[in-house]
Amino acid sequence: MTPNAASASSGPSRRSFLASTAAATAAVAGGMPLLAACGGSESGSRDGTTSGKDAKKILPAYVASNVVTPDIPAKNGSAIGFTSKLDLADLKTSVPEKLGKGGKVTIMSPFWGSPPKQNNAYYTAMNDLIGVDVRWQNQDGNTYDQKLGAVLASSDVPDVVVVPGWNMGGKIPSAIISKFVDLGPYLSGDAVKEYPNLAAIPTDAWRRSIFGGKLRGLPMPAPSAPSMVPLYRQDIFDEEGYEVPKSCDEFMALAKDITNAKAKRWACLDMKWTAFQAFGVLSGSEKPLGWNLVDGKLVYRIETEEFLEALEWSRKLFAAGVVHPDSGLGKNAPDPGPKFAAGEFLIYPNNISQWWSRTAEQAAQNPDFKIWGMDVWGHDGGAPTLWAEQPAGIFAFVNKKASESVIRDVLAVANVTAAPYGTKEYMMTNYGVEGTHYTVKDGVPTKTDQGNIDVLNAYVMVASPAATLAHPDFPEVARGQVEWEQRMGAFAKKSSFWGMQITEPTRYTNLSNDVEQLEDDIVRGRKKISDMQQFVSDWKSKGGDKLRDWYQKILDENGSAGN
Known part of the structure; x- marks a missing residue:
């Protein structure tokens, strides 16, 4: 599933080169433009990186999801693929009980298009599903650099800030380390098992979420196969x-x-x-x-x-x-x-x-x-x-000043938004409420006018499932894409x-x-x-x-x- 995307220019730039299919598919019906997860700056109050043995101590345990079985499993760094009809009556449940405790969480994220009103039907339904009162501070994605720099330089940082890799220039990496909390105590090792959908995020995506020697980011996974x-x-x-x-x-x-x-x-x-x-x-x-x-x-x-x-x-x-x-x-x-x-x-x-x-x-x-x-x-x-290509390129970070209850509410949000395709949580995150935001005919969900207003690139920016390609309207395209990634991924080396x-x-x-x-x-x-x-x-x-x-x-x- 992919967004109602703004078209990329005729000549791809550095930014559009890595427009990961994760970014595209996670935004499913959403209006995210074909931007890229580039700009590799990151990691420490000192320059450099965290890798090897140090990273292994920090990384969450990987527990594959068995809620839904893809039609085409991942291979050679590809996304997973779904090519069968979508049966709403058979959607699985990946979050059996609300993990949110009813707290309020503010999230700043880039947004392409006109942000909907805060209390729209989609935001209300998502918050009810999660058990958290998420308040969105959507910012123009085209000028996000400036806004991000100003906010991170201030003392008034929202509870959660989404930072795409292409916005990680200048002083942003050091601000990430100084302003955002270490999620390791909540997610490293077996601790992540409290959040099964986060545990199913591939380890390589989590490794990319280490900044300054700490696990600070909630990732949007991407295929490593060429895009x-x-x-x-x-x-x-x-x-x-x-x-x-x-x-x-x-x-x-x-x-x-x-x-x-x-x-x-x-x-x-x-x-x-x-x-x-x-x-x-x-x-x-x-x-x-x-x-x-x-x-x-x-x-x-x-x-x-x-x-x-x-x-x-x-x-x-x-x-x-x-x-x-x-x-x-x-x-x-x-x-x-x-x-x-x-x-x-x-x-x-x-x-x-x-x-x-x-x-x-x-x-x-x-x-x-x-x-x-x-x-x-x-x-x-x-x-x-x-x-x-890099296995993740967009990250959500939690304010260092956040209380434990706010941190756990954020993780409750992420555990829902990282639900796999074929689940009720995925459909809500990516399509909204049936009848209000989308209709289904012959297994193909179609956005309504209200859906095209409300269900845009908001919740999908917090965390995502393993990179997924699924187009119920054009399943042959999803198959073609995944199989192309698998063929080309066979020739891909890791630099x-x-x-x-x-x-x-x-x-x-x-x-x-x-x-x-x-x-x-x-x-x-x-x-x-x-x-x-x-x-x-x-x-x-x-x-x-x-x-x-x-x-x-x-x-x-x-x-x-x-x-």
């Missing part, structure tokens, strides 16, 4: 007899075959993110993921030959005239949805959640429309080298700092800030590969080599996640 998919118009491919390419040369030949500018048809949008995958470039979604140990030396993604080769191939696509003109507009490009639906271009890379959202958009007015995901190819036609929460020293924070703009300028022919080589040389001398030494020390102390 950036080369999406394409399968209906037009079938009609024209086009074959899905299996190498970069095949893609170029196909792109030239498809493109006819006079007929207003181009092959694709900017394919840079697919190029990074095809050439095996380390992840650009979060700074620590860009580092990997190669032949005994730490290497950063922009230093590699593969990085330059991916940019050069992407540049050749623009030079060949096969890229839709909108991609030349960069971040000012319009929503690609309408022109993709009109067949002006047939391929574009984006987050896997768009597989469903584009399908749902076109279902009524364009019944022949079929979007599907290409398997990523190795640039030379062999198997690709892909890189695992050296995968799964760790790492805070880079502030003196290095801005070192690589301009690299994405330079990438885009090179791909569009405004700059040359030699400009990137010069950038890398400057990066090394301005602190890149010292940052490498700093990461090496973390590696020496904690070991590598790499495989």
Whole structure:
């Protein structure tokens, strides 16, 4: 299940790259935009990370949920999948009694859209189900950085604050450590068993919730399998007899075959993110993921030959005239949805959640429309080298000044919002009240107008179940997504700092800030590969080599996640 999502721009950015399917599916009917769980800063009043033996003492015990059995179990870092009809009469109960004690809890969270009134029917029903009076302080997700910084710098911090990974820049990581409570006494080891749905959250997601040596975050789990998919118009491919390419040369030949500018048809949008995958470039979604140990030396993604080769191939696509003109507009490009639906271009890379959202958009007015995901190819036609994504990227934190009763009420909220798909709690969290917020026909729940007003991205931000893909309206898409993740996940390696929460020293924070703009300028022919080589040389001398030494020390102390 995915949100009524705001469409992502035609060119994915660092932020949209990691738009985890957990973020997308957790918001189920909810209106969350396709944003990403990026921005890997984290962890201590000191710089660095908590890993290894220290982390094991902190982590909650894992107890798999047996309330509902998925149709497709997780594999190779994929989400779990549900493809059968939704039977409301057979929904399971995962929280048999209210754990909330009736207290009041204030929660500040990013929100995309118009926040509903506080005492709406959805909030009231959720609070009654949980046994807690949750009061929402919803803030504009597009300007959340500023609000978050101001609130955390003040003495008036709400009981709970949600912090997405992409908002963890600057002083936010140190504020997390100084302002928020250690949840370890309530959740570490067997203590978590008091909250069975939290106990069923995968351990890797909890490991990402360690900040400053303490378990401070309630996580939104995400698949570690790749999430950036080369999406394409399968209906037009079938009609024209086009074959899905299996190498970069095949893609170029196909792109030239498809493109006819006079007929207003181009092959694709900017394919840079697919190029990074095809050439095996380390992840650009979060700074620590860009580092990997190669032949005994730490290497950063922009230093590699593969990085330059991916940019050069992407540049050749623009030079060949096969890229839709909108991609030349960069971040000012319009929503690609309408022109993709009109067949002006047939391929574009984006987050896997768009597989469903584009399908749902076109279902009524364009019944022949079929979007599907290409398997990523190795640039030379062999198997690709892909890189695992972080297993969680959005976190809820509890105020350090909160009383034990407030902390336990927050955990009661999280235990409901982390209920698995196929339960009454999941349906309430993600759809609201049947008849008021949604109706069901042939096993497909459909939001009412009131549901689209009330049931947006609020409670889903507190904690979520294991990453889940389920679209009762388009079960074949859910199957396609999960199976794609499983196939691509088989090629995904874990780079050296995968799964760790790492805070880079502030003196290095801005070192690589301009690299994405330079990438885009090179791909569009405004700059040359030699400009990137010069950038890398400057990066090394301005602190890149010292940052490498700093990461090496973390590696020496904690070991590598790499495989």
